Structure formats: structure tokens, C-alpha cells
Amino acid sequence: MVPSRDRGYGMTPRITTFDEFREAVSAYRLPRVLLAALELDVCTVVGDRTWTIPDLAKTLKVSERGLDILCRNLAMAGVLLKKGERYKNSRLGATALNANHPAYRGGYLDLIKSHWTDWCRLPESVRSGLPIDHHVPDSPDWRRRFTWAMHHRTVEVAPAIAAQLKLGRARTFLDLGGGPGTYAMAFLAKNPRLCATVCDREAALEVAKEIAATHRAGRRLSYLPLDFAKEPIPGVYDVIWYSNVLHIYSPEDNRSIFRNVLAALAPGGRLIIQDAFLHDREGLLPAEASLFAVSMLLFTETGNTYSASETARWLRECGFGRVTLRRIKKGTEDWEDGILEAATPARRPRTTVRRRRSRGSSTNR
Ligand SMILES: C[S@@+](CC[C@H](N)C(=O)[O-])C[C@H]1O[C@@H](n2cnc3c(N)ncnc32)[C@H](O)[C@@H]1O
Numbered sequence: 205m206v207p208s209r210d211r212g213y214g215m216t217p218r219i220t221t222f223d224e225f226r227e228a229v230s231a232y233r234l235p236r237v238l239l240a241a242l243e244l245d246v247c248t249v250v251g252d253r254t255w256t257i258p259d260l261a262k263t264l265k266v267s268e269r270g271l272d273i274l275c276r277n278l279a280m281a282g283v284l285l286k287k288g289e290r291y292k293n294s295r296l297g298a299t300a301l302n303a304n305h306p307a308y309r310g311g312y313l314d315l316i317k318s319h320w321t322d323w324c325r326l327p328e329s330v331r332s333g334l335p336i337d338h339h340v341p342d343s344p345d346w347r348r349r350f351t352w353a354m355h356h357r358t359v360e361v362a363p364a365i366a367a368q369l370k371l372g373r374a375r376t377f378l379d380l381g382g383g384p385g386t387y388a389m390a391f392l393a394k395n396p397r398l399c400a401t402v403c404d405r406e407a408a409l410e411v412a413k414e415i416a417a418t419h420r421a422g423r424r425l426s427y428l429p430l431d432f433a434k435e436p437i438p439g440v441y442d443v444i445w446y447s448n449v450l451h452i453y454s455p456e457d458n459r460s461i462f463r464n465v466l467a468a469l470a471p472g473g474r475l476i477i478q479d480a481f482l483h484d485r486e487g488l489l490p491a492e493a494s495l496f497a498v499s500m501l502l503f504t505e506t507g508n509t510y511s512a513s514e515t516a517r518w519l520r521e522c523g524f525g526r527v528t529l530r531r532i533k534k535g536t537e538d539w540e541d542g543i544l545e546a547a548t549p550a551r552r553p554r555t556t557v558r559r560r561r562s563r564g565s566s567t568n569r
Pocket residue numbers: 351354355358380381382383384387403404405408430431432433434446447448449452
């Protein structure tokens with residue numbers, strides 16, 4: 205399986221001159237301005253009022269000179285709107301970046317704030333081949349914050365994707381490594397006869413339960429605390445959704461998880477994988493997918509990003525049948541051409557097909 209035609213993966217600008225190099229490196233400036241605004245809580249304090257710099261500086265307890273230059277740049281970027289001497293929030297600033305608004309995406313904003321300092325430590329990981337904080341264990345508190353970050357990252361894109369992926373007559377859906385269950389909730393909302401299970405670590409499932417409690421469709425969501433890299437997946441499902449997990453694991457671990465998944469799929473079932481796939485021959489593009497591998501170096505023991513074709517090969521080696529790259533409308537994707545679908549094989553050895561159809565060994569509905 206290879207993408208049928210070039211969809212723009214070759215469009216990333218290449219750095220060939222010193223000026224282009226300088227320009228590429230200087231791209232840190234705007235992100236640093238945006239993160240300073242988050243650290244100073246500018247959009248929250250601006251709220252729905254219009255401000256002069258002296259008034260806003262007094263409220264934020266910062267210098268007028270500093271704030272003037274910061275706000276001018278935020279207005280240049282469109283996060284604030286400027287008219288004469290006055291500033292107000294843009295729509296984005298007033299909602300997703302404003303801690304007093306229900307649409308605030310603070311979980312994800314906190315994660316990217318910490319990424320700034322984490323990415324500064326990249327040489328450490330390049331030297332050691334290990335995550336920067338490899339000695340720090342995964343605490344429930346950290347997992348909880350990370351899970352909220354994942355919700356705030358995908359809360360908008362998940363419904364758009366669920367609207368485009370038709371589940372047909374599927375009745376049982378497993379969101380494997382589903383974290384906050386944001387995708388499971390989006391598929392439930394779109395498919396009224398579907399029941400879903402979100403499988404993850406206990407601390408992540410606590411967040412999923414809080415989110416599900418705020419949706420009607422949340423009544424059709426069950427929870428499966430399990431380490432699916434180590435234990436068999438109980439239950440049988442029509443669709444297993446494996447979103448943004450492939451990149452956490454090595455090729456060997458992913459193959460072992462695929463075998464676990466195949467045993468938990470009903471005949472005619474489907475595994476749908478969403479990830480930052482590479483699509484070109486050399487494994488460099490899209491740039492987003494290449495750069496995401498750097499995150500995996502910084503934060504995981506064995507993670508990486510993989511090409512769609514090598515992932516398709518692993519799936520077939522593990523016994524899956526047809527593997528297809530699914531098209532999602534541009535602008536509504538989590539990753540560019542980031543969805544692979546693998547069908548169960550036409551005929552399966554009897555031992556790999558579980559007899560009992562169930563909604564999983566779910567707990568704590
Ligand atoms: C990057 S998040 C993705 C969350 C969600 N699927 C999404 O697309 O936004 C990866 C999730 O997989 C879970 N996960 C990874 N390995 C796991 C394992 N072996 N057992 C249970 N959960 C796991 C993590 O706890 C985390 O919630």
C-alpha cells in the first residue's frame with residue numbers, strides 16, 4: 205500500500221542558503237511571544253473588555269514598555285485586535301486562550317508551555333537516545349494533566365473525523381489508548397446505535413469519565429483499565445480505533461499490539477489507526493510527521509514516527525487482510541493522510557476468533 209499520488213508532501217520549503225537557514229531558525233520568535241502571552245495570562249485578563257496599555261499593564265503588574273511591545277506583536281499575529289491605542293481579544297483570544305471561558309483549552313496550552321523548555325534539552329536525548337526525564341515515573345497526577353491536554357488538543361477535530369469515517373453496521377467500538385475518550389465520544393454522538401469502550405490507564409479513565417458525564421452519549425461509554433501492551437484485550441469488537449498511540453511504541457511492540465488487536469476483532473471487524481504517518485520514499489515528509497518523531501525521542505523510550513507503507517506491511521505480517529489509506533477532507537484532519545484501515549482477513553484460523561460477542565469486560569460505566 206502506498207499513497208496513490210503526491211498530495212503535497214514535497215511542498216515543504218528546503219533550506220539551501222544561509223538566509224533561509226537564518227529565517228528558519230528565527231521562527232522561534234513568534235512562538236516565544238505567544239507563550240509569553242500565555243505565561244502572563246494576557247488573554248484571560250483582557251477577557252471581553254477593551255484596554256489601553258497603561259491600564260492593562262497595571263492589572264497584569266508588568267511594565268508598560270514590555271506590554272506595549274508584546275501586545276503589538278500579538279495584534280500583528282491576530283491574537284489581539286488593535287484599534288488606535290486600544291486592544292481587545294480576537295475570537296480565539298476570548299475563547300480557547302481565556303481561562304474564564306468554557307471553551308478554554310488550558311490542558312493543551314500547559315503542555316505546549318512545558319514543551320518549550322523540554323525541547324531546549326534535545327541535545328541530551330540525542331546523546332543518550334533516551335527521553336529527557338527517563339528516570340521520572342509516570343504519576344497519576346501527570347497522567348491526568350496529560351489526558352486533559354489530549355482532550356483539549358482534539359475536542360474540535362474529533363467530531364469532524366467521526367463525521368467522515370462511516371462505521372456502517374458496527375455496534376461495538378473500542379478506543380484503544382483512548383485517553384480522555386474524546387474520539388469515542390465523537391463516534392458515539394455520530395452513531396446512535398453504537399456502544400463504545402475506552403481502554404487506558406486508570407488515571408486517564410478518570411478524566412474520560414468526567415468528560416463523558418457531561419454528554420448524553422456518555423451513557424453508551426464503558427471503561428476498560430488495562431495495559432494492552434502486556435495483557436490480552438478482553439471482549440470482541442466490530443471496530444478498534446488506535447489513535448495517536450502507534451508512535452509511542454517500537455515496530456516490534458506495535459506488531460505485538462496488532463496481534464492482540466486482531467484477536468479482539470469480530471469477523472469482518474476493522475482496526476482503524478490514526479497517526480503521524482510519513483508518506484514519501486525517504487521517510488521525511490510531511491514535515492509535521494518528521495518533527496513529531498523528535499517529540500517521541502524526548503518523551504518515550506522507543507517511540508518514533510513510521511511510514512504508512514511500513515505500518516501496512518506490519519499489519520499484513522500480523523494476519524490482517526486488506527489495508528487502505530483513508531482520505532479525510534483537508535483542514536479537518538488530525539494528521540495529513542493520517543488514517544489507515546485494516547480489515548480482518550477473509551478467512552481466519554478458528555482459534556483467533558473469539559466466540560463471545562460482548563462490549564468488553566467494562567467497568568465503572
Ligand atoms: C497520545 S495519547 C492519545 C489519546 C487519544 N487516543 C487521542 O488520539 O487523542 C496516548 C494514550 O495511550 C495510552 N496508552 C499508551 N500505552 C498504553 C498501554 N500499554 N495501555 C493502556 N494505555 C496506553 C496513554 O495512557 C494515552 O492516554
